[in-house]
Amino acid sequence: MLGAQQPASDQDRRQYQRVKVMLHGRLMLSDRTEHRCQVVDMSPGSAFFATDATAKTGERVIAYIDHIGRLEGTVARVRDDGFALELNTTPRKKAKLAAQLTWLANKHELDLPEDRRHERILPRNPSGILSLEDGRQYRCRIIDLSVSGAAVEINVRPALGTQVTLGNMRGQVVRHFEDGIAIEFAVIQRRETLQQYLS
Template identity: 40%
Template sequence: MDALKQRRATARTPRMSRDERRRNKRVLVELNGRFLAEGSRDQGLLTRDVSCGGARFVSRHQLPPLSRLICYLDEIGRIECEVVRPTEDGFAVRFLVTDRKKDKIADRLTWLFNKQVLGLADEREAPRYAAGGPALVTREDGRVLQCRTVDISLTGAAFETDGPSPYVGETVSVGHLKGEVVRTLRNGFAIRYIPKSETF
């Protein structure tokens, strides 16, 4: 009987879909910002990590759980938040935003994550491509391919190239990241980023 109850309880536990988990993936990105809580002056902050649903802030000004605040983050903008827990050097928040706003934050985080590692120009200065700009991809034998980024995500990227594409399974370098070619395209190829834990 106890086992049956446990199975029923487990069945009722909601699970995030693969797209939801991917969309809520936390990105290690440092953004400067400020926040304003009720009854206090605006304070400076620095992000430790950010997802489209929340963030971890570094701040000398601590706030108790359930505190409401307005944040202004560089590269993202104004976000209403609620404190969920304190941390050693600040506090963690969840974003009180609409699904549409979450999608916009996710898109911006994807761009910020790939901007440095792929050597992309800022989208406000670069020509308007479908997904990104030029990138240099280094093959295992040292050859460097001049590519154009056609699709980017938090877990991988796709490129167009005029030369021969790397073979599936080949390890390539893009900026500071390593990736594995997972498929070839008509005029290019796609990679998945290799976590640092897999490179040792």
Template identity: 40%
Template sequence: MFEDRTEYDCQTINVSVGGAALSCTEQPKVGTRVVVYLSFLGRLQGKVVRSLFGAFAIEFEVSDYKRRKLDEQIRWLENKPAEDLVDGRREERIMPLKRDATLTHETAPYRVKIIDVSRSGAAIQTDLDLPVDAIVTLGEDVKARVVRTFVGGIGVEFFRLLPFTRFDDTITFDID
């Protein structure tokens, strides 16, 4: 996502703890602040430091803690066989810092816990016995459909993808 909040699909060329090179249809100018969402690495922000033909390079602006965590994640990815990185899911999944959530079904609110969430859906811990295809709302405004059930919970698919600006570990699905 660029400073003007426009979003573009890009492809990672390479990545290190210091930054990344990305191939993209749009070319941000050097000095532009960007937010990128990288599979298995999550949300990172930085500044464009080089513009290349059809690509650009960013330098990450992260805390020392995040840099150490990023280093661990990159090392883990480097040592993981490629076939182990594919789990059949369409989107990256994260575990929110605040897992308590409100799920509303047929106007009744229920307290639940988010197991993990992607831009397209969530796994939810609950004792509710909801059927597949039940329509629910997470928090105040995220409409979803139950797509699977499992012991102790449900999986839901959102009607709309969560925007990148909302998708990080600070996401909440609670009604204040």
């Protein structure tokens, strides 16, 4: 049937290289319970989800992953720390995933805190509040920011990959430097969202 989604075949698994990533998101099991997760390696045909969710082999899972979007598939292998998902994807979606993974792999190899195509802005109002997932909040000074990330001067050093919120913009720590951290936003921000820092 034209346009039907197909699970990854053995040929797909050989064709596509798995890429080590660190992408956060949420997943929903077939019983409709939602769980936090992290994709730690991925190809256009499969992905490994680190999660405390208990899934069964063959179970259908839907996930929403930062930078990638919606994924769905069936559980192929289960481990204590998570499970491998064979993705149900159309050829078009598979090609898009391949491009996204190539960009993510190159970005991490080059140690880029964000996509440098986005203009970096020096804020007129550099004061900010950085929040961690456990509710702790820290004052920080925004050195520069763009629609995809920010560099902030701050006294604490959350570990790489830590989920943080700058104002109301969710992201993760991707780099440490002498006086602070670089944050990559989970989604590309609208310029209007940045206005509070530019006025």
